[in-house]
Amino acid sequence: MASDRIFGLVVVISALAYLAGAFQIQTSFLSDPVGPRVFPMMIAVVGLLCGLTMLWKPDAEPEWPPLPVWLKMAVTVVILTAYAYMLAPLGFLIPTALVAAGVSYMIAPQPAKAALTGVALSVGLFVLFKYALGLGLVALPKAMMG
Amino acid sequence: MDTISNLVMGFGVALTPFTLLLAVVGCFLGTIFGALPGLGPANGVAILIPVAFTMGLDATQALVLLTSVYYGTMYGGRISSILLNIPGDEPAMMTTLDGFPMARQGRAGDALVISGVASFVGSFLSTVGLVVMAPLLASIAYLFGPAEYFALYLLAFCTLGGVASKNQAKAAVAACLGLGIAMIGLDNSTGLPRFTGGNMHLMDGIDFLVAIVGLFAISEIFIFIESHGRDSAIGVTLGKLTIPWKDLKASTGTMLRGTGIGFVSGVLPGAGASLGSFMAYMAEKSILGSRGRFGQGDPRGVAAPEAGNNAAAGGAMVPMLTLGVPGSGTTAVMLALLLTLNITPGPLLFKERPEVVWGLIASLFIANVVLLIMNVPLVKLFVRVLMIPAWVLLPMVTMISFVGIYSLSGSTFDLLLMVVFGVLGYFLRKLDVPTVPVILGILLGSNMEDSLRRAMVISDGDWTFLFSSPIAIGLWIAAIAGFVAPLFLRGVLKKPPVPVMDVNED
Numbered sequence: 261m262a263s264d265r266i267f268g269l270v271v272v273i274s275a276l277a278y279l280a281g282a283f284q285i286q287t288s289f290l291s292d293p294v295g296p297r298v299f300p301m302m303i304a305v306v307g308l309l310c311g312l313t314m315l316w317k318p319d320a321e322p323e324w325p326p327l328p329v330w331l332k333m334a335v336t337v338v339i340l341t342a343y344a345y346m347l348a349p350l351g352f353l354i355p356t357a358l359v360a361a362g363v364s365y366m367i368a369p370q371p372a373k374a375a376l377t378g379v380a381l382s383v384g385l386f387v388l389f390k391y392a393l394g395l396g397l398v399a400l401p402k403a404m405m406g
Numbered sequence: 407m408d409t410i411s412n413l414v415m416g417f418g419v420a421l422t423p424f425t426l427l428l429a430v431v432g433c434f435l436g437t438i439f440g441a442l443p444g445l446g447p448a449n450g451v452a453i454l455i456p457v458a459f460t461m462g463l464d465a466t467q468a469l470v471l472l473t474s475v476y477y478g479t480m481y482g483g484r485i486s487s488i489l490l491n492i493p494g495d496e497p498a499m500m501t502t503l504d505g506f507p508m509a510r511q512g513r514a515g516d517a518l519v520i521s522g523v524a525s526f527v528g529s530f531l532s533t534v535g536l537v538v539m540a541p542l543l544a545s546i547a548y549l550f551g552p553a554e555y556f557a558l559y560l561l562a563f564c565t566l567g568g569v570a571s572k573n574q575a576k577a578a579v580a581a582c583l584g585l586g587i588a589m590i591g592l593d594n595s596t597g598l599p600r601f602t603g604g605n606m607h608l609m610d611g612i613d614f615l616v617a618i619v620g621l622f623a624i625s626e627i628f629i630f631i632e633s634h635g636r637d638s639a640i641g642v643t644l645g646k647l648t649i650p651w652k653d654l655k656a657s658t659g660t661m662l663r664g665t666g667i668g669f670v671s672g673v674l675p676g677a678g679a680s681l682g683s684f685m686a687y688m689a690e691k692s693i694l695g696s697r698g699r700f701g702q703g704d705p706r707g708v709a710a711p712e713a714g715n716n717a718a719a720g721g722a723m724v725p726m727l728t729l730g731v732p733g734s735g736t737t738a739v740m741l742a743l744l745l746t747l748n749i750t751p752g753p754l755l756f757k758e759r760p761e762v763v764w765g766l767i768a769s770l771f772i773a774n775v776v777l778l779i780m781n782v783p784l785v786k787l788f789v790r791v792l793m794i795p796a797w798v799l800l801p802m803v804t805m806i807s808f809v810g811i812y813s814l815s816g817s818t819f820d821l822l823l824m825v826v827f828g829v830l831g832y833f834l835r836k837l838d839v840p841t842v843p844v845i846l847g848i849l850l851g852s853n854m855e856d857s858l859r860r861a862m863v864i865s866d867g868d869w870t871f872l873f874s875s876p877i878a879i880g881l882w883i884a885a886i887a888g889f890v891a892p893l894f895l896r897g898v899l900k901k902p903p904v905p906v907m908d909v910n911e912d
Contacts, residue, residue: 267837271579278586281601288596292859293867296593296600299855303589307582313575322836325632333628337829340624340804344821347812360801366631368797377798385805393461395813 263321268314275311279304336366351400352389357382409537416764420772425470428463429769432471433776436478438791441486442799446495447479447679447719447736448842449622453803455615455743456810465747465762470769472743473723476736477529477773480679480716481781484521485788488514488708497679497715500687504700504707511703516650520705521712522781523654526774527661528713532669532720533770536727539673540756540763543728547753550729552861553872557881559854562731565674565888566843574889576839584847585854587612594856607819614742614848616811616820620827621834621841622739623807628832630800647785650705657709660690664713671714672721672734679718679734686714720770727751727763730853735842741849 282300325333339362346355361378365371389395419425439450451472458468483498488505501521508517550558567577590601591611602608667689668682690710691700700707722734730751732738744751749762756763781788811824834841858872865871873879 263837267833267839275582278601285593285600286596286598288598292595293862294859296596296598299858300586300589300600303582303585307579307586310575310579310582314579317575319573319576319838322838324836329632332631333832336627336631337825340825340828341822343808344818344825347808347821348816348818352809356805360805363627363801363804364797367627367800368795370797373797377801381798381802381805385802385809389809393457395457395460395809397809397813 262318263324264314264318268311268318271311271314272308275304275307278307332366336363339363339366349401351398352386353382353399354401356385409541412760412764413537413768415761416766416768417771419466419761419765420470420768425467425765425769426772428467428471429474429773430776432474433478433773433780436475436480437482437485437777437780437788438478439475440479440482440484440498441494441788441792442482442794443486443490443492443494445626445799445803446483447476447497448618448739449626449803450475450479451736451739451743452615452618452622453806453810455739455746456619456814457806458743459746460810460813465749465759466765466769468743468747469762469766470773472740473766473770474773474776476740477716477719477770478777479736480529480719481522481525481777482788483715484525484708484712485518485785486792488517488521489789489792497683497718498711499680500683500711500714501708503687503711504702504704507701507703508705508708513703515647516653516705517708518785519647519649519782520653520657521708522778522785524657524661524664524709524712525716525781526778528665528668528716529720529777530771530774531662531665532672532717533767533774535669535717536720536723536770537767539724540728540767543724544753544756547728549877550753551875552857552864553874554878554881555857556854556861556872557878557885558729558731559850559857561881561885561888562846562850563843564885566846567840567889572838574893576837577843580834580839580841580843581847584844584849585851586847587617587844588848588851589855594852595859607817612823612848613815613820614845615746615814616824617827617848618739618742618845619807619811620824621831621844623803624824624828625831625835625841627800627804627828629835630796647783653705657706660706660709661713663690663693664710665717668714668717669721672718673724679715679722679736682718682721683711683715686717687711723770727755727766728753731850732846735845738842738845738849742845745849 279301282297282304285297285300287295287297339359343355343359357378360381361374364377365374386397386399390397435454436450439445440447454472454475458471463471479495480497483494484501484505486492486494487498487501488509491502491506493499493502505517505521508514563581567574567581588611590608592598592609593600599609664686667686671682671685672679687707687710690706691698694700694706698704698706718734722732722737726732726737726741728751730741732741741751749755749759807824808821811820831841834844861871873882
């Protein structure tokens with residue numbers, strides 16, 4: 261109940277914001293009869309109606325995970341975000357080993373197996389991508405490559 | 407016979423050693439994706455699109471690889487349904503009902519062979535159906551103007567939301583979310599930015615591949631963390647494989663009926679393979695009535711849904727190729743592939759790029775034969791793969807997703823956006839909001855808006871033009887019926903005996 265109501269509220273607010281955004285779109289004197297504003301406005305109105313429907317008739321509450329699992333998922337998001345930033349400056353091998361091990365540990369907390377998974381995936385996928393598929397991956401940080 | 411000569415030309419394109427190799431690799435990977443619980447056809451194809459693209463494959467080769475993966479997942483899903491009682495992907499859900507009881511009675515091998523043959527019958531005949539129907543539909547599609555296309559897009563969203571989801575409001579929200587995202591970027595006709603917030607990265611819009619991989623693959627990590635990465639332990643033993651001729655003969659009619667039902671539900675926009683296997687199973691159950699032992703390990707209970715879901719996979723290609731409107735989640739992902747390759751599906755595709763269409767169709771036939779060989783005599787190989795634990799599998803999927811997206815654009819921003827879509831996908835799935843309409847919205851959004859605007863240019867702003875032709879009116883009626891009818895039917899039809907249908911994976 262509550263989850264659907266909250267989600268419905270988020271949808272309503274987003275739809276209103278989207279509608280407001282649609283009014284801000286610049287139009288050009290060259291525009292066609294419909295112009296660039298109408299279709300986004302239609303989407304916003306339909307979304308708004310759906311959000312209100314969810315507020316009015318919410319579904320049964322889904323089963324949310326307990327707090328420790330939320331923490332794990334939050335850590336995973338941080339790890340993945342860090343990976344996105346590391347991939348360009350640090351090359352493929354090191355970040356991939358770390359992140360693969362991290363994700364593995366988050367799914368099943370076994371440090372040794374996770375570390376092994378990380379290293380094996382990093383090297384294995386590098387060989388696969390670089391030599392079998394011919395993608396232009398950089399192995400190591402630029403500084404170390406000379 | 408135009409069709410025959412086209413088909414011969416298609417085989418000429420598809421039967422080069424390299425494309426054959428791609429078909430074999432694709433079938434192999436596809437069967438694995440299908441068999442592994444948690445990875446379905448949509449994720450499997452989504453992860454491989456960026457990889458195929460950066461490998462520098464040409465259009466035909468990329469299509470051969472990806473359709474082989476698609477057909478392969480349809481075959482593979484049954485393996486874990488039968489051996490683990492966990493559907494390897496959504497469409498294989500119905501196969502667990504009789505497959506697992508058969509396995510527990512020591513007939514796992516028989517169940518795998520029967521379902522493998524049923525898969526072959528279903529997808530082979532539906533590919534024949536595709537050959538017959540696609541050119542016909544393509545010739546009708548010439549009659550479609552912008553007003554008709556607008557109604558057709560609407561129909562796809564409505565049936566997808568109405569038939570495949572439990573809550574119409576949530577399906578419509580998903581569609582709006584996708585359409586809303588599609589609006590981000592430069593407006594096609596005025597060239598002015600919309601919803602970019604001044605962010606340079608958003609000027610080109612959001613790449614649908616980023617959204618697809620995020621929603622389908624990255625969100626899977628969170629689902630697995632939540633489920634504590636249950637390892638799949640195979641509870642039944644697989645003995646020597648023999649071919650149960652008697653059961654195969656007994657289920658011939660079942661396979662053919664399942665194929666017919668599956669093909670029709672595949673062609674209908676939005677319905678897809680999950681519905682195909684569900685309808686095929688339910689129809690067979692009611693036809694055979696008390697003569698069958700459905701639910702207790704009846705071989706026909708394995709044959710019907712497998713023929714149905716594989717036939718739906720072929721059927722779903724018909725509207726995707728001829729009209730550019732996908733019939734299921736995975737064909738939506740395939741549409742993304744075509745658009746990435748700069749191929750616009752539709753009636754013109756058959757005239758302008760016949761080698762692509764017929765090469766694709768020929769490769770579907772080839773993939774089917776390869777898959778029959780892989781999935782009947784060599785099925786034990788895939789049973790081994792099922793032993794890969796989640797804590798190896800999921801990191802691997804993550805890394806392939808990141809590398810795939812990164813190699814497309816080399817942009818950190820896209821990777822971050824993918825993670826955001828992953829988190830979004832997790833919440834949507836928990837809240838029972840289908841993710842396929844989101845993808846469909848992102849893919850079709852600009853086309854839908856363009857057809858509306860072009861229709862209004864033609865009619866000089868007269869909105870009644872949208873309802874001015876019989877085809878358009880028919881599509882509008884079908885769209886409204888598709889969206890509203892399930893509201894009333896839901897009370898009449900009994901709930902299926904399985905967890906509720908979900909189109910996320912089909």
